[in-house]
Amino acid sequence: MSDGLPRGRLALLGVVTIGAYGAWFYSFGVLLDPIIEDTGWSEAALTGAYALSLLLGGIGGLGGGWLLDRFGSRLVFAAGAVLTMASFVAAAAAQSVAVFTAAGAVAGGSLAALAFYHVTQTVAVRIAPADPNRAIAVLTIWGAFASVLAIPAAAWLEARFGWRTALVVLGAFATTSLLAAAVSVPTPGMPGRQSSLAAIRARLGNTYVRRFLFAQAVGGMTASVIIVYQVPAMTSAGLSIGLASTIGGLRGLAQLGGRLPLAPLVSAIGVGRSMQLAYVVLALGGVLLSVSGTLLPAVLFAICAGFGIGALSALAGMYTAEVFDSDSLGTAMGFTSLVFGAVGAAGPALAGWTAEVSGSRAWPVLGAAALAAIAAGVIKPVEG
Numbered sequence: 030m031s032d033g034l035p036r037g038r039l040a041l042l043g044v045v046t047i048g049a050y051g052a053w054f055y056s057f058g059v060l061l062d063p064i065i066e067d068t069g070w071s072e073a074a075l076t077g078a079y080a081l082s083l084l085l086g087g088i089g090g091l092g093g094g095w096l097l098d099r100f101g102s103r104l105v106f107a108a109g110a111v112l113t114m115a116s117f118v119a120a121a122a123a124q125s126v127a128v129f130t131a132a133g134a135v136a137g138g139s140l141a142a143l144a145f146y147h148v149t150q151t152v153a154v155r156i157a158p159a160d161p162n163r164a165i166a167v168l169t170i171w172g173a174f175a176s177v178l179a180i181p182a183a184a185w186l187e188a189r190f191g192w193r194t195a196l197v198v199l200g201a202f203a204t205t206s207l208l209a210a211a212v213s214v215p216t217p218g219m220p221g222r223q224s225s226l227a228a229i230r231a232r233l234g235n236t237y238v239r240r241f242l243f244a245q246a247v248g249g250m251t252a253s254v255i256i257v258y259q260v261p262a263m264t265s266a267g268l269s270i271g272l273a274s275t276i277g278g279l280r281g282l283a284q285l286g287g288r289l290p291l292a293p294l295v296s297a298i299g300v301g302r303s304m305q306l307a308y309v310v311l312a313l314g315g316v317l318l319s320v321s322g323t324l325l326p327a328v329l330f331a332i333c334a335g336f337g338i339g340a341l342s343a344l345a346g347m348y349t350a351e352v353f354d355s356d357s358l359g360t361a362m363g364f365t366s367l368v369f370g371a372v373g374a375a376g377p378a379l380a381g382w383t384a385e386v387s388g389s390r391a392w393p394v395l396g397a398a399a400l401a402a403i404a405a406g407v408i409k410p411v412e413g
Contacts (some may be wrong), residue, residue, distance in 0.1 A: 032285055034164060035156050037108025038214045041170020042149045045106070045210045047204035049144035050172065051179025052117070053082065053137040055281070056199055058260045059183040059274055063192045070126040076257065076381030078130040083253055085134050086141020087370020094151070094363020100218040104154050104209035109143030110204045121193040136200065137148060141370055144207060145360030146172070150346040154358060155216045163292065166232050170288050171341040176281025180260070195396040215291040228357040229364055235409050238277050242368050244404040248308065248341065249373020251404070253399035254380045255315055255334055262390040266322030276327045283335020288343055295344075301410025304344045308405035311337025315398025319391040324343040337401070345369075 037306040057079050065072060097105050106380050116139060119132035149172075150165050157164035179199070186195035232238050259280060263273035287307060314334030345365065353361035380393030 039167050045206045046172035047175045048206040049140045050175040052199040052203040055179040056183035057178040058257045073381040074126050076377040078133045080378035081134040082137025083370045083374035085138030087367045089142025090366030091363040094359040097359035102216040103211050106207045110207035112139035114204040121196040145283030147366040151359040156270045165346050173284035177278045180277040197315050242411045245369045246372035246406040247400040248404045249369035250376035251397040251401040253373045254374040257377045263321045265390045280331035280335040283332045284339025287336040300347045304408045305405045307337045307340035308401050312398045312401035318394045
C-alpha cells in the first residue's frame with residue numbers, strides 16, 4: 030500500500046546526496062596521505078584547500094538556496110553538474126598545489142553549494158508537502174550511505190589507479206546523479222514571492238534562530254575536522270589504511286543509527302532536545318577518535334560519531350523548518366549551510382596547523398569534541 034511519498038524521486042535525491050557528499054567531503058581524508066606522498070605538498074596546504082572548499086560551499090549555499098527558491102531545482106542541479114565535472118578533472122590534473130587548491134575548492138564548493146542537504150532537503154519537502162519531516166527522514170537514510178560507499182571506494186580506486194583517477198571517477202559519479210535529478214526531479218521557482226533574504230533578516234532577532242546558528246557554526250567545525258581526520262587519525266595511531274577506511278565506512282553506516290529511530294525520538298523529546306543528545310554523542314566520538322589506535326575505541330568512535338552526524342544532518346533541516354518560513358525555506362537552509370560551511374571551514378585549516386605544530390593528530394580531534402559539547406549547551410528547544 031502506498032504511503033503517499035514520492036519514493037522514486039526521493040531515492041534519486043538520495044543518490045545525489047551520496048555523490049555530493051561522497052565525492053569530496055568524505056573521500057578527501059582517504060586521499061590526503063596518498064596525495065602528500067605522491068606530490069610532497071604539505072598537509073597544512075592540502076587541508077587548507079579542503080577548508081577553502083567548505084568556505085566557498087558555505088557562501089555559495091546561500092546563493093544555491095536562493096536560486097532554488099527563485100528558479101527551481103532544474104537550474105541548480107544542472108549548474109552543479111557542469112561545475113563538478115570540470116573542477117574535478119582540473120584538480121586531478123593539477124601539477125602544483127596552487128592549481129589543486131583552486132580546482133579542489135571549486136570542486137568541493139560547487140557540490141556543497143548546489144547539492145548538499147540545504148538543496149535536497151528543500152526539494153524533498155516540496156515534492157512531499159503533506160509529510161515533510163518523513164520525506165527528510167527518508168532522504169537522509171539514503172544519505173547515510175555516502176561515506177559507507179565513498180570511503181572504501183576512494184581507498185580502492187586510489188590503491189589500484191592512483192589518487193588522480195580516483196578523483197575523476199568520484200566526480201563523474203556525482204555529475205551523473207546531478208544530471209539525472211535535473212531531468213527527473215524538477216521543482217518550480219517562486220519568482221513572485223517576498224524577498225527570501227528579507228524574510229531571513231526578519232528572523233535573526235529570534236533567540237532560537239541565533240542559538241541554532243551558533244550551534245551550526247561550531248558544529249560545522251566539529252564535523253569537518255572529524256570527517257577529514259577520521260582515517261588519518263586512525264592510521265597515525267597505528268591502524269592500517271585499509272582497516273581505518275573500513276571503520277570510516279562503518280561510521281557512515283552508523284549514521285543510520287541516528288536516522289532510523291529519528292521519528293520516534295523527535296516525537297518523544299522534540300527536535301531541539303534530540304539535537305542536544307546528538308551533539309553530546311558526537312563529542313564522545315571525537316574523544317574516542319583521539320585514542321583510536323586499537324580496534325575497540327575505533328569501532329566505538331564510528332558508532333558514536335555516526336549517530337551524532339547522522340542525526341544532526343536531518344535534525345538541522347527539521348529545526349530550520351521550525352524556525353523559518355516555508356516560502357523561503359531554500360534560502361533559509363542555504364543560510365544555515367553558509368554558517369555551517371563558512372565557520373566550519375576554519376576547522377580543517379586549524380586542525381592541519383595544530384597537527385603539524387604538535388606532531389599529533391589527536392589534539393585536533395579533541396578540539397573538535399570540545400566544540401560539539403559547546404553546541405549541545407547552546408541549542409535551545411523550541412517551545413510553544
